[in-house]
Amino acid sequence: MKPRLRLWLAAGVAIAAAAVTAVTAPVANAAAGCRVSYTVSSQWQGGFGANINITNIGDPINGWRLTWSFAAGQTITQLWNGSVTQSGAQVTVTNAAYNGTLGTGASTAIGFNGTWNGSNPVPAAFALNGTTCTGSVTGSPSPSQTPTVTPTVTPTVTPTVTPTVTPTVTPTVTPTPTPTASSKPCDIYGEGGTPCIAAHSTARALYRSYTGNLYQVRRSSDSTTRNIGVLTTGGVANAAAQDSFCAGTSCVITVLYDQSGRGNNLTYQGTGGIGGAASPASATTESLTVGGSKAYSLYINPGNSYWRDGHLTGVPTGSAPEGMYMVTSGTHYNSGCCFDYGNSETTRRADGAGAMDAIYFGSSCWFGGCSGSGPWVQADLEYGLYPGGSSSWNPNQRAFNNKFVTAMLKNNGTSRFAIKGGNAQSGGVTTLWDGALPRGYSPMRKQGAIILGSGGDCCIDNRNQSQGTFYEGAMVSGYPSDATENAVQANVIAAGYR
Numbered sequence: 001m002k003p004r005l006r007l008w009l010a011a012g013v014a015i016a017a018a019a020v021t022a023v024t025a026p027v028a029n030a031a032a033g034c035r036v037s038y039t040v041s042s043q044w045q046g047g048f049g050a051n052i053n054i055t056n057i058g059d060p061i062n063g064w065r066l067t068w069s070f071a072a073g074q075t076i077t078q079l080w081n082g083s084v085t086q087s088g089a090q091v092t093v094t095n096a097a098y099n100g101t102l103g104t105g106a107s108t109a110i111g112f113n114g115t116w117n118g119s120n121p122v123p124a125a126f127a128l129n130g131t132t133c134t135g136s137v138t139g140s141p142s143p144s145q146t147p148t149v150t151p152t153v154t155p156t157v158t159p160t161v162t163p164t165v166t167p168t169v170t171p172t173v174t175p176t177p178t179p180t181a182s183s184k185p186c187d188i189y190g191e192g193g194t195p196c197i198a199a200h201s202t203a204r205a206l207y208r209s210y211t212g213n214l215y216q217v218r219r220s221s222d223s224t225t226r227n228i229g230v231l232t233t234g235g236v237a238n239a240a241a242q243d244s245f246c247a248g249t250s251c252v253i254t255v256l257y258d259q260s261g262r263g264n265n266l267t268y269q270g271t272g273g274i275g276g277a278a279s280p281a282s283a284t285t286e287s288l289t290v291g292g293s294k295a296y297s298l299y300i301n302p303g304n305s306y307w308r309d310g311h312l313t314g315v316p317t318g319s320a321p322e323g324m325y326m327v328t329s330g331t332h333y334n335s336g337c338c339f340d341y342g343n344s345e346t347t348r349r350a351d352g353a354g355a356m357d358a359i360y361f362g363s364s365c366w367f368g369g370c371s372g373s374g375p376w377v378q379a380d381l382e383y384g385l386y387p388g389g390s391s392s393w394n395p396n397q398r399a400f401n402n403k404f405v406t407a408m409l410k411n412n413g414t415s416r417f418a419i420k421g422g423n424a425q426s427g428g429v430t431t432l433w434d435g436a437l438p439r440g441y442s443p444m445r446k447q448g449a450i451i452l453g454s455g456g457d458c459c460i461d462n463r464n465q466s467q468g469t470f471y472e473g474a475m476v477s478g479y480p481s482d483a484t485e486n487a488v489q490a491n492v493i494a495a496g497y498r
Helices: 185-191 239-246 482-495
Strands: 004-006 013-015 032-044 047-056 065-069 075-080 082-087 090-095 107-115 126-128 158-161 196-201 213-219 225-229 251-256 266-268 287-290 293-296 298-300 306-309 322-328 340-344 357-362 376-380 405-411 416-423 429-436 449-452 468-470 472-477
Touching (some): 032 126, 047 126, 075 082, 185 472, 185 482, 213 239, 225 239, 239 251, 239 293, 322 357, 322 468, 322 482, 340 472, 357 405, 376 416
Antiparallel strands (some): 004 032, 013 158, 032 047, 047 107, 065 090, 065 126, 075 107, 082 090, 196 472, 213 225, 251 266, 266 306, 287 293, 298 468, 306 449, 322 405, 340 357, 340 449, 357 376, 416 429
């Protein structure tokens, strides 16, 4: 169930005339009024996501502040399209630099992730710039004409009429993101109305406000672990901390931490991890620079794989829409099955067509008839790596041999999916497919686990055969717009992978 609060305007009209000889209209006070729609978009044990749509029905405003109180101890952990402060139950959100101006009738949207314990009721009331959002206007509209003298008239009284207003469902509109200079990929996805439900990177923060850990390393000399965080808020990895910890010994990456706040951490599929036949990847095989600062990649070789069961922590299941991207490398790949990042089986078995929805990158030509030798961005939908909407080769496919490659996939879960790829150092992303799902995949039957480095039917008692490089990636709830994906690609380029 998705709790929903809609505060609707109940309109009434009252007209009265009085006999006067001459009347000069008084100077009107500024009219204030607002309407708020609050929707819990997803909920899992201990956490939830929510969207708030704010409509200004008063005079235009330049700069807004939305306030409300939580009734059951909920806490906001992450918010997009604004800045948040919370003191106990009281929450205050102020506008971002790009959405502070609201004309009469204009709307804006914010979204957030939060925590709850016991119950998660909808807030009872909201206020915009101190005016309670009741759906009606207080004060008088600002005058638009010069007051005039009205001659004496015989009054005619019209009874007050209060029409009944039946609320209608407001259609969902995917907003075009307007990222700020400091926006990171998950800020951009959130601004576009498709928030990240998982975000992973060994290289950098994927939110401008992220201050947590990126990954964990374990050294062989004494089997102790060390979390590697960011150098600054929203910055790149603290590679020096890894270098110091791993000096004189070898290290492996045991965990990739989820930056979205939903706890979708990826752990290696082996003894000491989540169990299975795989092993953790070396932490020091490849170093690089991001924005001029040193970082390390997750360098997957055959036998390495990471996994998380996220079906209770926000990962889309069934036919729910989702999108994802990753930054990988066109110089480290093979044709083994299957270097994937995305939605996979909770059973870690091949459970049928549509049980997966993951980006694949490599040179596997699953159905035959491929043109060239790859590597290609394809969709692993289970029971096949799809270059387009069927098992036939997609002539729009192309190889990406760049050192750094952006790969994207989105799927509305019922009828349509799109595959994109591009150079992560320059240019845009190329749409390789945007059309119908393959036969037998509508609707999708996603299970809501997350896989990285292998196919979904790995690695309880079998080993991964693929190789590839992972620098960053995220999964989102909803079907991201092309504008959002273009903005993410621009941010990846701006990050400065070298």
